[in-house]
Amino acid sequence: MARPKPQDVRLIASLGAGPIGGGWSAHFLARGYDVVSYIHDPAEEAGLRSLIETAWVNLEELGLQPGASLERHSVTNDLEAAVAEADFVQECAPERLDLKQALYARLGDSVRSDIVIASSTSGLTMTEIQVECSTPERTVVGHPFNPPYLLPLVEIVGGKQSSPDSVAWVQAFYRCAGKVPLVLPKEIPGFIATRLQEALWREALHMVANGEATPEQIDLALINGPAPRMAFMGQCMAFHVACGAGGMATNLDQFGPTLKLPWTRLEAPELTQELRDRMVNGCNEIAAGRHFEEMVEERDRAIVAILKAVREIKGGSR
């Protein structure tokens, strides 16, 4: 049986009931697909449906595909039934290697051999995950950014046994599905976006550990400084444009020597109890008693507003 064309995918199996699995289900439903969610435990169904309904409000605001409907969603705790007819499988199981390896051993036999299986893993490599899979050539990483129903990024990379065809197919498919797919040149721990975020995060932890900034100051600095700019143009182009006609060349020629300055630290701090408490307490102070669901809702409305604003500026392309 031939693999469906990326644009011919109709039914997607999303494996997992957490924020990532539920987020993918919501996204695919909004893009007009039929979606079957596999959940490990029937008790998870209510939470999954609630998560998707909450996401739906923002997805409607961003704009649904014609025909998109929550009625095209089904839920099962029968893994083989979930994947039997699927044109594509998005795996969102917990982030444990032994568990993922066992799951891929099972999926390797139960998912039709022409169908691509993409893992949402953020910390494992497909080379590790696919070792017990009998049909590893169609398994790849398709790593979303949280929340997956709003942020367009998907990082794609195959393992040692993945075929280039599978990587190319899933890139084309994600584009059809309204995502911004990035194919990584190499399997690299943390992929691209998380590595960037992690560098910033480790420096933030150092500053908090050393009493040089509070979590609130870290966030205020980002929100009112680099982040609004970064949301529109990233960091390379922010520097490029800021340097006028000389662009990045001027930036590197002029500011290159500052790379030698100790403007950031170079090892992760010891996660002491004290550091942990400062981070926890700082965040709790900012939250000021608000419940996390309230903040999630607010966050999502903000991301929608920002994405719509950026989209308008860029002239309609997502």
Place this chain on the structure above:
Amino acid sequence: MARPKPQDVRLIASLGAGPIGGGWSAHFLARGYDVVSYIHDPAEEAGLRSLIETAWVNLEELGLQPGASLERHSVTNDLEAAVAEADFVQECAPERLDLKQALYARLGDSVRSDIVIASSTSGLTMTEIQVECSTPERTVVGHPFNPPYLLPLVEIVGGKQSSPDSVAWVQAFYRCAGKVPLVLPKEIPGFIATRLQEALWREALHMVANGEATPEQIDLALINGPAPRMAFMGQCMAFHVACGAGGMATNLDQFGPTLKLPWTRLEAPELTQELRDRMVNGCNEIAAGRHFEEMVEERDRAIVAILKAVREIKGGSR
């Protein structure tokens, strides 16, 4: 003579004709102040006025203070005349220590001793800058983020000879002037926002150097991944909220061990010719022939749109 109250400031001297000096002038004009710009060379006046007029379009979109007008702007190349009547001085001279030290020696005598002088320096410390100033107690760092007429952040920190009163005054003043002031607990190289950005930037350079990502992929990853979220809530709160009811505690307890993983590198890469070229060429490819002014204008419209969107979500507070 007593220092004016922060809310009673009427006339501001902005020293410098570059993007930072011009940006500060535009911001203060939009907030309804009288502004006198000091320029080193009369030939800089046309460029300065053009920069402010360009900024004005976006400042009108964000909303001017009643009475704000470009007619309340004057330009002079007489330093003593520029600062003679000023209620506050924002210094934006080139980023060279010898030059700033000589300037502060002169300002120390010519600016009324009750008036606060804030430096826009991004890489020097006030302890270094103020060494030849006869009245160093009223000199502080007030570091904006580019473009200063749109991004609200100002990082404040005194030098060894700065008085706590001056730091407190300038914090209150910047708040009156529509900025988000952050008082740093310590004089730290790069301050807060630049350190965070620099950590991310060094990791980006490593990835490009190693062939793990292109500049375009770096920017796409940021724009479609962490940045829209970061623009609304920073990074601490992004993790806090993503972890549900457990918040930052869950984040650190669950993901703390990943700090030991090599998810980012720990020293700046050698800025080889090859790396330099990859960065330059990558940015040029993204720019695709567009002139930088066009991209600056687009960037600014985007930042306005994002700031307005975030402001609306947050309920009217800037």
